[in-house]
Amino acid sequence: MTVRQIPAPPINPETQEWWEACTAGKFLIPKDNSNGKLFWYPRKNSPLTGSSDIGWVEASGKGTIYSHSTLWRADPNYCIAYITLDEGVTVMSNIVDCKFEDVHIGQKVNLVWKDAADGQKVACFTPA
Amino acid sequence: MSLKGSAYIAGIFEHPVRKAPHLSTPQIHMESAIGALADAGLTLQDVDAYYCAGDAPGLGPLSMIEYIGLPNVRHMDSTDVGGSSYVLHVEHAAAAIQAGKAKVCLITLAGRPNSEGQATGTAARAFTGAPDEGFEQIFGTTVVNMYAMCAQRHMYEYGTTSEQLAWIKVAASHHAQHNEHALLRKVVTVEDVVNSPMIADPLHRLDCCVITDGGGAIVVVAPEVMKSLSRPKIKLLGAGESPKNILGGNVDLTYTGARWSGPQAFEEAGVKPSDIKYASIYDSFTITVLEQIEDLGFCEKGKGGAFVSDGNLISGVGKLPFNTDGGGLCNNHPANRGGLTKVLEAVRQARGEAHPAVQVPNCDLVLAHGTGGSLGTRHGSATIILERE
Numbered sequence: 208m209t210v211r212q213i214p215a216p217p218i219n220p221e222t223q224e225w226w227e228a229c230t231a232g233k234f235l236i237p238k239d240n241s242n243g244k245l246f247w248y249p250r251k252n253s254p255l256t257g258s259s260d261i262g263w264v265e266a267s268g269k270g271t272i273y274s275h276s277t278l279w280r281a282d283p284n285y286c287i288a289y290i291t292l293d294e295g296v297t298v299m300s301n302i303v304d305c306k307f308e309d310v311h312i313g314q315k316v317n318l319v320w321k322d323a324a325d326g327q328k329v330a331c332f333t334p335a
Numbered sequence: 336m337s338l339k340g341s342a343y344i345a346g347i348f349e350h351p352v353r354k355a356p357h358l359s360t361p362q363i364h365m366e367s368a369i370g371a372l373a374d375a376g377l378t379l380q381d382v383d384a385y386y387c388a389g390d391a392p393g394l395g396p397l398s399m400i401e402y403i404g405l406p407n408v409r410h411m412d413s414t415d416v417g418g419s420s421y422v423l424h425v426e427h428a429a430a431a432i433q434a435g436k437a438k439v440c441l442i443t444l445a446g447r448p449n450s451e452g453q454a455t456g457t458a459a460r461a462f463t464g465a466p467d468e469g470f471e472q473i474f475g476t477t478v479v480n481m482y483a484m485c486a487q488r489h490m491y492e493y494g495t496t497s498e499q500l501a502w503i504k505v506a507a508s509h510h511a512q513h514n515e516h517a518l519l520r521k522v523v524t525v526e527d528v529v530n531s532p533m534i535a536d537p538l539h540r541l542d543c544c545v546i547t548d549g550g551g552a553i554v555v556v557a558p559e560v561m562k563s564l565s566r567p568k569i570k571l572l573g574a575g576e577s578p579k580n581i582l583g584g585n586v587d588l589t590y591t592g593a594r595w596s597g598p599q600a601f602e603e604a605g606v607k608p609s610d611i612k613y614a615s616i617y618d619s620f621t622i623t624v625l626e627q628i629e630d631l632g633f634c635e636k637g638k639g640g641a642f643v644s645d646g647n648l649i650s651g652v653g654k655l656p657f658n659t660d661g662g663g664l665c666n667n668h669p670a671n672r673g674g675l676t677k678v679l680e681a682v683r684q685a686r687g688e689a690h691p692a693v694q695v696p697n698c699d700l701v702l703a704h705g706t707g708g709s710l711g712t713r714h715g716s717a718t719i720i721l722e723r724e
Contacts (some may be wrong), residue, residue, distance in 0.1 A: 216469040227468075247584025248470035254583045274491070274588055276483035276535045278475065280457045287480050289586050296584030299471045300711075312491045329473065 210303065211285040215325035225249040228263070229328045232319055235263040236294055247296040268318030269293045270332060277307040286310055290332050304333045337603050342373060342429035342440075343561040344569045344721065345601040346375025346554030347679045349660075353518045356450045360392050361402045361447035363550040363669075368403050371552035376564050377439060379403065382554075384410035384437035386428060388420035389445045390670040399443065410437045413604035416578070416715025417707025418617065421553065423717035426574035428555040440558040445550030446670020453671075454609070456543055457534065460709075473713060478671075479620070482713025483535040485588040486622035490537060492589055492637065497537055499640035500621040501528035504541050504664050506648035507618065511661025513692040518545045519665040528621075542621040544662075551667030553678055567686040568724040572606065572700075575599025578711035591623075591706060592716030593630035600718040601632070606700060608632040612694045613684040614655055615677035615703040618662040619710075624648075627704055628655070631718065632651060650693040659684060659693035659719075674717065676703030685723045699723045 218226045228235045236245045239253035240260040252259050275288035286302040288310070302310050303321060316332040323329050348370030350363055358366075364387070372378060382405045391399050410431050416423055420424040421442055428440035446512035456479045462468060489495045505525055529540040561568055577599070580593035601607060608631060616631075618624045624637040633655055634642040647653030660666045660680040663673040681703040683689045689698075701721050708714035 211475060214474050216473050217464075218469065221647045222469060245584070247581070248467055273586060274484040274488040276487055276537075278361065278457060278477060278480050278535045280479075280532075280534045281475070285475055287474050287476065287484070289588070291586075297472055297581070297586040298584065299476075312487065320390060323473065326360040 209283040209314070211281070211283050213321060213323040215323050216327055216329065221251050222249055226327060229330065232264040232320065234330045236266050236292065236296055238262045238264050245294055245296050247298050250333060264294060266318065267293050268275050270316050271309065272302070272312055272314045272316060273297050274312060275302060275310050277310070295332055302333065303329045303331045338426065338429045338433060338574055339572055339603055339605070340558070340570055341433040342555050342557065342571045344425070344553060344599040344682050345556045345561055345564050345566055346371040347378065347682045348374055348552050349549045349676060349679050350445070350669070351516045351545040351665065352549050353516065354449045355447055360445050360447055361399070364391065364399055364443045365403050367445060367550045368441055368443050368553035371554045372441070373594055375554045375556070375566060377428040377554060379405055380407060381439045382441045383407050384428060384431055384440040386412045386440060386442040387445070388413060388672070389415040390444055390672055405441070416717070418619065418672035418674045419705030419707035419715045419717040420672065422678060422703055422719055423576050423715065424443045425553065425555055425678060425719050426576060426717065427573050429574065432555070432557045438560050440555040442553040442555070442675070443550065444670060444672060444675040446554070446672070447548040448546050448671050449548040456546070467712070474529055478709065479538060480535040481709045482620040482622055483538045485626065485710045486537050486571035488588040489622065489626065493640065494700065495625065495640035497529045498525050499644050500542055500625060501525040502644045503618070503621040503624045503648065506527050506646060507658055507662045507664040509649045510659045510693050511665035513690040514661050514666055517661040518547055538620060538622065544619050544664050544668045545671065546671065547667050547669055549667050551669065551675045551679055553675065569682050569685045570722050570724055571719060572722045573600040573602070573604030573720040574718065575603070576715065578713065578715055589626065591626050591630050591710060592714060593627045593704060593718065596716040596718040597631040597704070600720050604720040606720060610700055611702045612698045613659070613681065613701045614657050615681040616657050617673055617677060617704055617706040618658055618664045619673060619706070623646065623706055623710060626710070627706065631704060656695050659689050672707065674707060677703040678719070681721060685721050690697060
């Protein structure tokens with residue numbers, strides 16, 4: 208079965224640290240240290256408060272599918288999803304290594320690393 | 336301060352082309368501008384404010400004002416919130432008129448995705464340099480799978496079905512059969528929709544809007560200008576706009592920005608959803624219509640599936656006649672931006688100039704609502720309410 212190749216992610220000075228953590232096998236969730244809340248997507252200023260005091264929490268890699276859709280018109284087809292991480296934020300990713308017909312909302316998933324076109328590690332999810 | 340009564344829509348034009356290999360995009364802007372000004376009884380020289388969005392080639396208003404030949408423009412706005420831009424432009428034009436900055440405002444739209452062979456629905460969508468790019472687009476975000484995730488979640492939370500969504504397309508097709516310019520004029524059934532090929536589950540091909548070339552224009556004028564014109568007086572009663580996004584990772588796909596833009600417009604207009612006799616509702620996909628109908632207050636959140644069923648959106652049959660031109664689902668979605676055409680059909684209905692087979696009787700209070708961007712991530716919502724004097 209052919210699978211969709213994830214394109215090389217754009218990495219900029221603001222997101223470089225986050226992507227380097229991926230390479231080291233860590234999926235980091237940004238945390239607004241001014242109020243202790245997590246947010247998504249990674250950036251150096253909090254969209255919750257404007258604070259630049261940002262820390263990281265390493266994700267457990269466990270989550271639940273919030274919503275999903277398989278693009279059957281694509282070749283190869285692929286499943287895109289929003290996953291609510293056990294830590295609370297909802298992130299976008301692909302559901303991989305499974306039959307897409309069986310993917311469903313509420314399904315428990317685990318993080319799995321996949322290589323993008325340039326070899327960069329990218330966090331995807333697969334049914335637990 | 337209120338925009339109630341601050342401006343009138345005096346002229347409209349919908350370009351008849353749906354495939355235009357023989358025309359340039361600026362040309363369609365120009366022909367639409369001429370058409371809407373002629374409809375109003377105004378000229379290019381009368382225009383003192385110009386509005387366009389991301390479909391305008393070159394440097395937006397600078398290129399288009401020069402190309403069209405608008406010598407007297409003193410106010411311009413190229414706010415781009417995708418397909419909702421042109422509904423929002425009506426509000427911005429009214430605000431400019433109220434501030435004394437303009438008297439005759441021209442809004443244009445044009446594009447040729449059909450001739451340019453864009454598979455816009457299922458091709459990966461690129462917004463290079465967007466801050467979300469590396470965290471969303473690499474996973475294959477397309478127009479259709481983003482809206483599909485909204486439908487999937489709405490079904491999960493509220494029990495909405497594919498058959499209920501299909502009724503939205505069925506209603507649009509009933510209207511489109513009377514529109515000689517509509518791309519798809521064939522009346523379809525619920526079975527036709529749910530049996531059409533699955534594109535991105537749970538959305539089928541017939542849950543998706545058309546891809547067309549085309550364009551259109553709107554002329555918004557000050558009350559004193561309207562007095563000198565002979566067209567029906569279609570007054571802006573209320574307007575609202577709002578962005579909606581993923582809220583820092585607190586994603587909720589079951590509602591749209593209409594939750595905020597709708598109440599703003601209704602409050603300003605001093606009317607309620609049950610007063611509206613006709614509604615143009617943005618219809619990039621069937622799910623778009625369903626969520627907006629709920630958010631605008633035409634029915635309770637989660638009850639949209641039942642509300643749209645059994646022909647309730649069909650003119651002459653149901654309680655909320657919508658998109659009587661056939662909408663984006665059947666008629667026209669020029670430049671992949673359906674907000675302008677939403678305003679056009681709302682004005683036709685308010686004037687009593689819709690096709691006789693779909694004209695709503697005594698249609699003196701109408702609504703037009705646009706959504707632009709992506710329901711699945713971030714989008715703009717704009718709502719206007721119009722009254723025939």
